[in-house]
Amino acid sequence: MAASVVLNGGGSSSRISEATRDRIITAAKKLNYRPNLAARALVSRRMNTLGVTVIFDSSELNFFFLEVFNGILEAANARGQNTTVFTMAQQWDFDRIQGFCDGRIDGMILIAPYFEAPSSIQAPLGTPFVTVNSSVSIPGILDIMSEEESGSHEIACALLDRGHRRILHMMGPQNRSGAAQRRAGFLRAMRTWGIANEEILETEGSFSTDHTRFLFNDWLDANRGQRLPDAILCANDACAIGCMEVLNSRGYRVPDDVSLCGFDDTLLAKTTALSSVRQPLREMGNEAVVQLLKRVDAELQGQPMGTENTEPIIFPTHSAVRSSMGMPAQAPVWIR
Amino acid sequence: MAASVVLNGGGSSSRISEATRDRIITAAKKLNYRPNLAARALVSRRMNTLGVTVIFDSSELNFFFLEVFNGILEAANARGQNTTVFTMAQQWDFDRIQGFCDGRIDGMILIAPYFEAPSSIQAPLGTPFVTVNSSVSIPGILDIMSEEESGSHEIACALLDRGHRRILHMMGPQNRSGAAQRRAGFLRAMRTWGIANEEILETEGSFSTDHTRFLFNDWLDANRGQRLPDAILCANDACAIGCMEVLNSRGYRVPDDVSLCGFDDTLLAKTTALSSVRQPLREMGNEAVVQLLKRVDAELQGQPMGTENTEPIIFPTHSAVRSSMGMPAQAPVWIR
């Protein structure tokens, strides 16, 4: 029918006469016509929908994800794209992700995916992928990341600058995106300042507030009678909040007795005056959309530029020093 | 093809012989076959995708939405449904929302929609709708809400119980979902306790932290020389955070000089020890999915039960009193 042209297509508008055009439009209105996207997608091979896959731990709101997602929504919306969310329950399963590429999305963004063996996975054909803060670089897939190592280094130096020496790093899970980089930045700062290896304090932390609360309590119990660290550098903001709660409940004051730093500079950090390292998560979400659409368009025009040009895009980080960072305590504080 | 049956269809598995079945499966594997959802949806009229529409103010992370969305994701995922997010820039436009119902989703959830004239809008045919905290009841559409009026009443009573009398209500935008109910609950509590009308303090607030900061500063300036209220009851948590920042910056202490309450009991309230009223947002998100799918299934079986049975589902609220609520100040505190 000519109906297609007038109702949907951007086709040459001059093709149809005014008379029929009107006739069609009124008929459509009377019939309450709505174009069917599934049908259109079937032929045009374009859904105008982007996929986002994320590990979804339903127990706790994930600020990191939410902030990136906000950026994605913003950019996608501005370009007339929709966003559909796919969730993985516990761990990343590339096969399942590939199963999502069944014509309902034009491209996929993976948020902080963790894969052990980069060689075992391969970018699927036909559907472009982009990752944000991926644990490994995957052949053919562009990663968007930030300078986590140097951000961690920067905030550790801020602590050292103020005279802190006994700094405890509550490490994130070392197999998770970024945690290893944050640790590396911390260690580099400590070494630069000539802190002896045996003076460096590290313990297993977590990206979750609840879990950290548990782990940090244990650590304090295990170190009873020792001196409290001058400062604690946490895997992320949620972790820092957990530490803060434990410190408060044991009667220690932040920052008088101990300074505290988080990572990610989520809203949590701003509202609790927590020092943190800012990753421009929203901007990274924006960029993910921009890059992905570039690939989608290229793919559609038959130039699969997907596999080339996968140099990671790296955003800068900045430390935000707030009142949770003070000077070292004058008199020694003990763990009781 | 018989291929369809063995690869996709839940069709009778006995229909195809082992031999051909194997032959098809290996062929599919070699060809890297993936079923195309758009095509399948075209015939089955089922996308297994739910839509969520929300007003998206990109400037500030919306905790209310995020918590509901988390609930939606959780429930949808558990039922093999995907979720695609549609955003409205500034205000609700029902025509645009109807445009989203083009075969790409099976049903739609509207989060805190605001419509002036309920009569002017009509549930679209074919695509079931459910709203969460809608401003008005829309014929044919089920709303999921919570007892905001009584929650507000409850926390106001908690303040009055402790001896607070001069309570300021920072009202939310009265045209927005819930804000009017919160105000009504506050007023009912004040009247029940016999507070004279002219003693009741109310001023325009906002659901946004930034905007509240601005408005509250103005209010304080306008009331310089008067007594500071005993307590402030805010439109939501974000609003309360704004007030807290202003109070801190002016040298007032919470709760010694003034008690402070929020609404929604988001993570923000928990981490800042802010008293608040808990709406079970996550559960409400769950329920939205459950109800919506019920309607989708009914619709598919040709029993459009959408227009009947639209009694709203109302969740209970509970006040959470934390350290931001104290006793009234002993000596009068003045606004300076």
Added chain:
DNA sequence: CTGAAAGCGCTAACAA
């Protein structure tokens, strides 16, 4: 048990 054929709603190429 298997193959052929029709059709979901749309677009695109071509013929009238």
Added chain:
DNA sequence: TTGTTAGCGCTTTCAG
């Protein structure tokens, strides 16, 4: 300027 036709990838019905 219009109408016709084929086909996107799939499911379903009906013959073989």
